[in-house]
Amino acid sequence: MKFLIVGLGNAGNEYTHTRHNIGFDVVNAFVVKHGGNFYSGRLAYVAEVKWKGRIFVCICPTTYMNLSGNAVKYWMDKEKIAIENVLVITDDVSLPLNKMRLRPSGSDGGHNGLRNVEALLGSRDYPRLRFGIGNGYPKGLQADFVLSKWTKEEEPLIKLKIDKAVAVIESFGTKGIGLTMNDVNSAEYSV
Numbered sequence: 001m002k003f004l005i006v007g008l009g010n011a012g013n014e015y016t017h018t019r020h021n022i023g024f025d026v027v028n029a030f031v032v033k034h035g036g037n038f039y040s041g042r043l044a045y046v047a048e049v050k051w052k053g054r055i056f057v058c059i060c061p062t063t064y065m066n067l068s069g070n071a072v073k074y075w076m077d078k079e080k081i082a083i084e085n086v087l088v089i090t091d092d093v094s095l096p097l098n099k100m101r102l103r104p105s106g107s108d109g110g111h112n113g114l115r116n117v118e119a120l121l122g123s124r125d126y127p128r129l130r131f132g133i134g135n136g137y138p139k140g141l142q143a144d145f146v147l148s149k150w151t152k153e154e155e156p157l158i159k160l161k162i163d164k165a166v167a168v169i170e171s172f173g174t175k176g177i178g179l180t181m182n183d184v185n186s187a188e189y190s191v
Helices: 019-033 065-079 112-121 142-146 155-174 177-184
Strands: 002-007 039-041 044-051 054-061 086-092 100-103 128-132
Touching: 002 019, 002 065, 002 155, 019 044, 019 054, 019 086, 019 128, 019 142, 019 155, 044 065, 054 065, 054 155, 065 086, 065 112, 086 112, 086 155, 100 155, 100 177, 128 155, 155 177
Parallel strands: 002 054, 002 086, 086 128
Antiparallel strands: 039 044, 044 054, 100 128
């Protein structure tokens, strides 16, 4: 069993640990937990994790958010991974900070990274984990908000949610999306 785990974000130090880069942070935490190492691959930083008889090919695209689909399509094809074994992890302003949502398919919800993945795959039917980042920004300032760093008050909850998101990746690979959705979608996280 082989899986493609995709963290959405923007390459570059100025984007490190911003709300929009939570996908990178989750995938990095999964790779670190399982003793993997990233290398610079085509269109992405890439790491391979072997765990419980599964292979997780983990990527953080270096194409910038709105061209993420190029990396997803390339690595899916290269590694011969079925679309239902792809998990895309992304930020979501429409979910509160204490929630995550796992779905087997769906719309891009206005997210440029998901829109590009859908366009390149020619399908909305790929699993995605949406990591709620809240929407505490004034009208017209969404871009500034998603590119901002977490506040000191938010950091403990974000660390907890990153750990929970790593467990979601593990469960997705071992139990499947149905059972994993039952655990994730009803949970509210707090510290």
